[in-house]
Amino acid sequence: xxxxxxxxxxxxxLAPELLKIEExxxxxxxNYFELLSDTVFKRIESTAAPETSSVNTIFDFGSWIxxxxxxxxxxxxxxxxxxxxxxxxxxxxxxxxxxxxDATANRDIALExxxxxxxxxxxxxxxxxxxxxxxxxxxxxxxxxxxLEEASLEELF
Amino acid sequence: MIKFYKLQSxxxxxxxxxxxxxxxxxxxxxxxxxxxxxxxxxxLYWHVxxxxxxxxxxxxxxxNVFVKAYRGIEGFKGKSKLYTWLYxxxxxxxxxxxNRKKRRRTSSIDEEEHDLANxxxxxxxxxxxxxxxKLQQALTTLPDKQKIVFNMRYFEExxxxxxxxxxxxxxxxxxxxxxxxxxxxxRHLLEER
Numbered sequence: 001x002x003x004x005x006x007x008x009x010x011x012x013x014l015a016p017e018l019l020k021i022e023e024x025x026x027x028x029x030x031n032y033f034e035l036l037s038d039t040v041f042k043r044i045e046s047t048a049a050p051e052t053s054s055v056n057t058i059f060d061f062g063s064w065i066x067x068x069x070x071x072x073x074x075x076x077x078x079x080x081x082x083x084x085x086x087x088x089x090x091x092x093x094x095x096x097x098x099x100x101x102d103a104t105a106n107r108d109i110a111l112e113x114x115x116x117x118x119x120x121x122x123x124x125x126x127x128x129x130x131x132x133x134x135x136x137x138x139x140x141x142x143x144x145x146x147x148l149e150e151a152s153l154e155e156l157f
Numbered sequence: 158m159i160k161f162y163k164l165q166s167x168x169x170x171x172x173x174x175x176x177x178x179x180x181x182x183x184x185x186x187x188x189x190x191x192x193x194x195x196x197x198x199x200x201l202y203w204h205v206x207x208x209x210x211x212x213x214x215x216x217x218x219x220x221n222v223f224v225k226a227y228r229g230i231e232g233f234k235g236k237s238k239l240y241t242w243l244y245x246x247x248x249x250x251x252x253x254x255x256n257r258k259k260r261r262r263t264s265s266i267d268e269e270e271h272d273l274a275n276x277x278x279x280x281x282x283x284x285x286x287x288x289x290x291k292l293q294q295a296l297t298t299l300p301d302k303q304k305i306v307f308n309m310r311y312f313e314e315x316x317x318x319x320x321x322x323x324x325x326x327x328x329x330x331x332x333x334x335x336x337x338x339x340x341x342x343x344r345h346l347l348e349e350r
Contacts, residue, residue, distance in 0.1 A: 003314050003315075003316060004314055007310065007311065007314060010339075011339065014336070014339050014340065014343065015339045015340070015342065015343035015346075016343075017343055017346040017347060018292070018311075018339060018342055018343050018346060020288065021288050021289060021292050023285070023289065024206075024207060024285065024289060024292075024293070024312065025277075025283050025284050025285015025286065025289040025290075026203075026206055026207075026212070026282065026283060026285070027212075027282045027283065027284055028202070028212060028282060029212070029282065033198055033199055033202070036194065036198055036202075036219070036220075036223075037190075037191050037194040037195070037198070039220065040194065040220055040223040040224060040227070041187065041191075043220055043224055044224055044227055047224070153245060153248055153249050153252060153324065153325075154325075156252060156301060156302050156305075157302060157324050157325065157326040157330075
């Protein structure tokens, strides 16, 4: 028995009304299928990572060598030496300052958290319930959106 | 306008194996993929269109399907049939689209049904009669799972075995889904008379 016949037999008893409707009535624009592959390839090309051609690489390499050589002229070499010494001086002083500032920032954040929690506990009666609920709902909505985004065939069947 | 009929009569000579050989060679991938598109684009488009209904939406979804297939074809090792793999991508993309649309929707199912009839009547790419509009309205009342199973069986005339390969579900479960879908649609069509 052909598939078509098998499906028709299935429906004769179950759904005779449905059997009368054979098509969907959907149409597509003229030449849609003729142009679809070009449209898809345009999209593929527009989203592909740009490639560096070998010609450009060779050209760039030559110009790089030229630029490096020019830096060895006396006036540039002296200026570079000065900048290098200045940078070494700055970096030698930086780590201790950074560690100190990080530690201060962490202590401030820790104190802030403690203070906030304490304040909330002491004044929980004063908080607006709808505000708390809306905050929870928005978090839940975001979570659901992420889950639904990942919903796929596996979850459906 | 190109009319859609339940079965496409066009046959394409190129085999999946030939397409895959081309797609797995970097210099030939575009040629291979264009052949793949010629062979499957209509079937996949109509599969998506019946789920998302409007042409503009189907056009967006089918482009995403082929972009994803192009990016994945290199890694496709032929564990499943090529058309099964493509159908899975297409179904997944259509479901993702429908889920996003549902999240944005603020109207009830009844309003959605009424709205759909108006949208179809105004649609340049719909030339159906009242019975076809009623069928689309009935389909909006089905859960996505039943809608997919119904479309694959009723319009695409797929066997339960083929559907089982695409949806990775047992034949028994698919028969039950189809049975429920058909009964609901029939009831809807009779109520609307």
